[in-house]
Amino acid sequence: AQKITQTQPGMFVQEKEAVTLDCTYDTSDPSYGLFWYKQPSSGEMIFLIYQGSYDQQNATEGRYSLNFQKARKSANLVISASQLGDSAMYFCAMREVVRTGANSKLTFGKGITLSVRP
Amino acid sequence: GAGVSQSPSNKVTEKGKDVELRCDPISGHTALYWYRQSLGQGLEFLIYFQGNSAPDKSGLPSDRFSAERTGGSVSTLTIQRTQQEDSAVYLCASSSASGANTGELFFGEGSRLTVL
Numbered sequence: 001a002q003k004i005t006q007t008q009p010g011m012f013v014q015e016k017e018a019v020t021l022d023c024t025y026d027t028s029d030p031s032y033g034l035f036w037y038k039q040p041s042s043g044e045m046i047f048l049i050y051q052g053s054y055d056q057q058n059a060t061e062g063r064y065s066l067n068f069q070k071a072r073k074s075a076n077l078v079i080s081a082s083q084l085g086d087s088a089m090y091f092c093a094m095r096e097v098v099r100t101g102a103n104s105k106l107t108f109g110k111g112i113t114l115s116v117r118p
Numbered sequence: 119g120a121g122v123s124q125s126p127s128n129k130v131t132e133k134g135k136d137v138e139l140r141c142d143p144i145s146g147h148t149a150l151y152w153y154r155q156s157l158g159q160g161l162e163f164l165i166y167f168q169g170n171s172a173p174d175k176s177g178l179p180s181d182r183f184s185a186e187r188t189g190g191s192v193s194t195l196t197i198q199r200t201q202q203e204d205s206a207v208y209l210c211a212s213s214s215a216s217g218a219n220t221g222e223l224f225f226g227e228g229s230r231l232t233v234l
Contacts, residue, residue, distance in 0.1 A: 035222065044225065093161075104166070104174075105151060105174060105177075106223060108153075109160055111159075
């Protein structure tokens with residue numbers, strides 16, 4: 001079974017509008033972390049935002065916010081006021097068994113391509 | 119530089135040859151990861167090193183793939199007897215294990231491998 005599911009086809013959004021990129025995950029571990037990364041056409045992987053499973057508040061970082069619905073096991077990324085430079089591939093990822101002082105691997109979804117129209 | 123450094127950035131090889139890809143993580147980062155990304159696809163986990171612990175090799179696709187990390191710093195990913203399906207971008211990432219559960223990964227720019 002897939003750990004991270006990103007099933008949306010290529011997404012399109014008009015410049016200055018908001019867009020939501022979907023991500024669902026599967027884990028039986030009560031402690032985990034959820035990440036979103038952006039990969040523009042240049043290929044670099046850019047960290048956007050992090051949400052811990054025990055965090056009470058939804059994470060926000062500038063124009064990025066994470067709509068975390070724990071019971072539904074979803075961690076959707078919301079980009080507000082889209083810009084042309086937001087056109088990229090977006091990956092959701094999960095780290096299970098987060099222990100203090102140690103990390104484990106990140107499992108990535110297949111990604112979603114976002115295109116921002118002027 | 120301060121970031122994750124990978125070399126070579128591009129490698130073209132013939133089927134059956136061995137290749138070595140190098141990763142120099144951010145200084146002080148104890149965790150190092152190798153991922154593989156085929157064209158237009160997601161990131162496939164290969165191997166993970168954490169300090170002096172035994173590496174998590176669960177993602178290596180075959181015994182032609184191996185990796186080592188010397189002195190807890192530089193890592194080399196070796197692919198023996200390369201096949202055309204090995205063609206991909208190989209991404210290395212490192213992270214700090216100290217304290218934060220955030221532990222974001224910092225990625226290198228990748229090594230693009232093309233097997234003819």
